[in-house]
Amino acid sequence: MNMIQIGLIGAAGTLLAVQFKGGREEYGIYISIVLSLIIFFCVLDHMGIIIEAVKTISSYIHLEAAYIGTLIKMLGITYIAELSAGICKDAGYQTVAVQIEIFGKLAVLVLCMPVLLALLDTIQEFLS
Secondary structure: OOHHHHHHHHHHHHHHHHHOOOOOHHHHHHHHHHHHHHHHHHHHHHHHHHHHHHHHHHHHHOOOHHHHHHHHHHHHHHHHHHHHHHHHHHOOOHHHHHHHHHHHHHHHHHHHHHHHHHHHHHHHHHHO
16 A cells, blocks of 8 residues: 555544544544554555565675664564554553553663674774
8 A cells, every 4th residue: 555545544544533532432442443453564565675675785785684683673663662552542541652662662672782782892893
């Protein structure tokens, strides 16, 4: 799907969810969750293109496959954390959303520690 289609689906779903705000508010939340999942799966369709582009770039600059895998995992963690936190915020659970965001940031930090340590080792070798 292209951006225009996603934008139209999002706008139509939002307008539909607003209609339920007055009476059955939970239906609006369900519509919001379904819309978020539809958009998420559309993003997953594009992830194959992004992965191929990153592999091509890595072949040009000869990066280790572990670094590329780490980069893709970080991208996935940030997107899922943002999506989940957005759904929680829409449902009125800001505290849970903040906790999801904090966990996502910490998960990315844990993933990048080996890369950071390898970078520091390389810098130490240059300085020695």
